[in-house]
Amino acid sequence: MKKYVVITTINKPTEGISLFFDTDFSVVIVGDEKTPSDYHDLSSVFFLDVEMQKDLFPELSNIIPFNHYCRKNLGYLYAISQGADLILDTDDDNIFDMDSLKQIDSEVEGVEISSNRKWVNVYSLFSEATVWPRGLPLDEIHSDKITIGKKVNQFCPIQQYLVDDDPDVDAVFRLVFNRQNIVFNREHDDVILTKGNWSPFNSQATIFFKEAYPLLFLPTTIPSRLTDIWRSFVAQATLWKHGYELAFRKPIARQDRNFHNLINDFKEEFTGFIRNNDLIETLEESGDKEFHSGTVSVANTASHYLSELVRKGFLERKEDQTSKLWHKALNEAISESSVVD
Numbered sequence: 001m002k003k004y005v006v007i008t009t010i011n012k013p014t015e016g017i018s019l020f021f022d023t024d025f026s027v028v029i030v031g032d033e034k035t036p037s038d039y040h041d042l043s044s045v046f047f048l049d050v051e052m053q054k055d056l057f058p059e060l061s062n063i064i065p066f067n068h069y070c071r072k073n074l075g076y077l078y079a080i081s082q083g084a085d086l087i088l089d090t091d092d093d094n095i096f097d098m099d100s101l102k103q104i105d106s107e108v109e110g111v112e113i114s115s116n117r118k119w120v121n122v123y124s125l126f127s128e129a130t131v132w133p134r135g136l137p138l139d140e141i142h143s144d145k146i147t148i149g150k151k152v153n154q155f156c157p158i159q160q161y162l163v164d165d166d167p168d169v170d171a172v173f174r175l176v177f178n179r180q181n182i183v184f185n186r187e188h189d190d191v192i193l194t195k196g197n198w199s200p201f202n203s204q205a206t207i208f209f210k211e212a213y214p215l216l217f218l219p220t221t222i223p224s225r226l227t228d229i230w231r232s233f234v235a236q237a238t239l240w241k242h243g244y245e246l247a248f249r250k251p252i253a254r255q256d257r258n259f260h261n262l263i264n265d266f267k268e269e270f271t272g273f274i275r276n277n278d279l280i281e282t283l284e285e286s287g288d289k290e291f292h293s294g295t296v297s298v299a300n301t302a303s304h305y306l307s308e309l310v311r312k313g314f315l316e317r318k319e320d321q322t323s324k325l326w327h328k329a330l331n332e333a334i335s336e337s338s339v340v341d
Contacts, residue, residue, distance in 0.1 A: 001086065002026070003104075004079035008072045009092040010034040011258070013042065016094050020044075023098060025088065030075035033066045048075055060325050063318075069224035072203075073326055076216045081333035085210060089203040093258045094163060096205070100252035106209050108156045108247040110190035112149035113197060118280065120146055120199045122248045125191060126162060126184040130177070134170040134269070135200025135229035137276050154192055156247035157212035158235060161205040166255040168202040171225075171266035172273075190249040195240040198280055203228040205253050211244070213334075214299035217326050219306070221316035225268035230279065230314070237283040238301045275314065282312050299327055 005020055008030040020027045021044035029039050031049040039047035053061040053074050060077075064070055072089075079087050086104065090096075113120060119140040123131045125148075132141045162184045169182075193199055208216055215235040218227045236246055286308040296304070306323045309315045 002083050003086055003088065004028060004082070004084040005088040005090060006030065006072055006075040006079055007090060007092055008032060008035075008069065008075065010036075011092055012036050012038050014092045015256070016090075016092050016096070017045075019096060019098055023101075025101070026079070026082070026084075028075045028079050030071050032068075032071050046078070048078055057329060060322070060329060063322050063325065064220050068220070068227075069203075070218040070220045070227050073216070073218050073220070076213070077326070077329050077333045080213055080330065081336040083337040087208045087213070087216065089206045089208060089216070090253075091204060091255075094205060094253045094255050096253040104159075104207060106155050106157070107153055108159060108190055108192060108249065109151065109153050110192045110247055110249075111151050112194050113191045114147045114149060114194045115143070115197050116145045116147075117143050118196070118198050119143060120193060120197050122191060122193075122199045123162070123167070123182075123184075125248075126188050126250070127182060129180070129182055131167070131169060131173065131182050133200050134168050134202055134225075135232065135272055135276060136170075138172065138273060148191075149194070151189065152192065154245065154247075156192060157209045157244055158201070158215065158239065159207040159247045159249055160201040161207070161249045161253065162251040163205050164251045164254040166257040167251075168204040168255075170269050171262045174262050175266070184251045186250045188250065190247055193236075193246050193248070195245065198233070198236060199246075199248070200229045200276075201232040201235075201246065201248070204255070205251075211298065212239070214297075214302050214327065214330060215239070217302070217306075217323055219309075219315055219319055220322050221319045222271070223268035225265055226272050229272055229276075230309070233276070233280055233283060234302055234305045234309070237280075237287055237305055238298060241287060241301050242298055279309065279314055282308060282314070299330065303327060 003025045005025045006028045027045040029047050121132050
């Protein structure tokens with residue numbers, strides 16, 4: 001199995017990145033305008049610097065903004081073109097237990113989770129602390145109407161692993177609970193969210209298998225702190241349309257978080273605080289009315305939902321062009337991967 005980890009960074013090689021050297025993961029570093037040149041000297045990584053991005057993906061490289069997390073979109077395409085069987089989406093400040101990463105499997109043994117509310121605070125299942133994932137509406141933090149169902153073995157093409165110490169929470173949490181460390185319960189079963197039960201997932205420690213590659217696209221016209229969250233909602237809606245479900249799994253990493261200006265983080269997250277409920281209602285209504293999944297691919301379903309978010313004003317109009325170019329490049333990358341294999 002060909003495993004790839006995709007990271008964008010403006011830092012010199014970190015402990016989190018270095019741990020992947022000499023493992024069965026191929027490392028793709030996506031450069032930005034501030035990324036140091038140190039990665040050119042590392043034989044253990046493929047450094048997709050700005051010039052290489054322009055050479056490989058000239059149209060996309062020019063249209064995707066610099067100094068933005070969505071530059072990772074180009075790294076995903078490169079990994080796929082090289083025949084990746086799975087992609088680990090993470091950041092340079094996450095420290096993985098490399099032995100745990102060896103246990104990755106597309107089949108998840110977990111308990112089915114549902115709620116009589118649309119939203120599920122997944123973190124509350126793994127911790128007694130008041131903690132919630134970035135992207136969860138603030139009025140759903142204390143929701144406790146969660147039903148734990150039967151245990152199943154199920155293929156899950158997207159799997160979000162939890163992260164200890166400084167998990168992916170929003171700026172409100174960090175401003176209120178200053179420097180609080182969280183250690184999640186490893187004794188709890190992994191959980192699988194059933195259709196209609198929403199929880200944001202992030203890019204901190206997330207596995208995408210081939211079936212979910214069209215769901216990697218990070219929107220380019222919204223802030224970096226929002227792009228992976230809105231991607232997650234499009235992904236969930238698409239997974240359900242095609243009979244798949246999302247898994248949240250016990251932690252296999254900890255975060256030693258890079259410095260962030262929390263007020264700037266809050267500003268970037270603010271749109272999500274006030275619009276996430278409306279966004280998922282748009283996805284639900286669009287999925288119910290517009291098409292049947294049996295006649296379209298996962299990529300076409302995802303594109304449909306993205307277009308709906310553009311039409312309803314969640315994303316800017318130029319997102320249509322960018323997402324179409326990315327999906328075109330995705331098809332080309334998949335074709336290239338068959339040659340590599």
